[in-house]
Amino acid sequence: MAVARGAFLVLSSALLICGAASAGDVQATHLRFYVHEVDVGTNATVVNVASLHRNSSKFGDVNVFDNMVREGPDPASRLIGRAQGLAVHASLDGRSGLVAINFVFSDYGGYSGSALTTQGPMGESGVWEQSIVGGTGKLRFARGYMVSDLVASTNTSIVVVFDCYFTLPA
16 A cells, blocks of 8 residues: 555656646747738628528528738738638527638748637627637647637728737747
8 A cells, every 4th residue: 555655656746747847848929910801892801602591590601711910900001911711600590600710920020931720619799719729830839719809890891809828839
């Protein structure tokens, strides 16, 4: 019994030490950028690729998008990348769904050439949160969450702010 208890203590101590070392080997990061989506016209950045058109419900609709990611809310602010992905209207009432986004950065300092990948719920209004599930390049193994909120909306476009909070291996 004493041997088993001693082995348990040694194993527990080793796990605590390894856990503490790995917890200290991460870098916390916050990124803020603005997604500009054009909904209509020849320059539309979102398109509906599947729709059931039943009872005017959006349930089952699938949209794909390739939106502009800019440094600020102004449409003339610096283009830093693209937000590419798909959105599925997955609730029967049509007010929410599931979205997967790849933020591909082309001109964003040390993150140029890298991408951040998110997945989670989307809503028609208000603040919504998604999981950051990974990345590529300098953002490889990113883990965390993203909060977004509508900044501006017209008949033809929307602007959404994204605040991303995540950790990276050091």
